[in-house]
Amino acid sequence: MKVFSNKILIIIVTWFLIIFAVPAVATEVPPTLLNAPEQAGGLAVKAGYPEKPRAPEEVVGRLISYAMGALGVVFFVLMVYGGWLWLTASGNEEQITKAKKLIIEAVIGLAIIFAAYAITYFVVSKALSSITPETE
Numbered sequence: 001m002k003v004f005s006n007k008i009l010i011i012i013v014t015w016f017l018i019i020f021a022v023p024a025v026a027t028e029v030p031p032t033l034l035n036a037p038e039q040a041g042g043l044a045v046k047a048g049y050p051e052k053p054r055a056p057e058e059v060v061g062r063l064i065s066y067a068m069g070a071l072g073v074v075f076f077v078l079m080v081y082g083g084w085l086w087l088t089a090s091g092n093e094e095q096i097t098k099a100k101k102l103i104i105e106a107v108i109g110l111a112i113i114f115a116a117y118a119i120t121y122f123v124v125s126k127a128l129s130s131i132t133p134e135t136e
Helices: 002-025 031-035 056-087 093-131
Strands: none
Touching (some): 056 093
16 A cells, blocks of 8 residues: 555656646747747747746756745645544544654654755855955
8 A cells, every 4th residue: 555655646746847847947938939029029028938048057946946845845745644644543542653753754854955955055155155256
């Protein structure tokens, strides 16, 4: 039964990434539409697409923000599932212990993710500030 639920989770996460992350990152307009406003009537720019192709750091930043959002959703689902297990335990100590363990592990996982993000952000920002010259 556990293998079946793991497969379902993998399928759901994969579809989530395909449906939301890939189109959001890969929304570049063909150069013919950007460079020839008379052909497209400037529709690409009016539709909100960037005039220039996205820089790699912008794409990575968007991927990270989407991943953080997805992890927030996973945390929420785990918390709801743990609460549901606890709510439906009906005094079954084994199920209550399982629910508590799931909730604690979800909170610890979220704390680790945010700590890793904060540490990475701090290190990268300090490294980039030491590389870029200060303007006076």
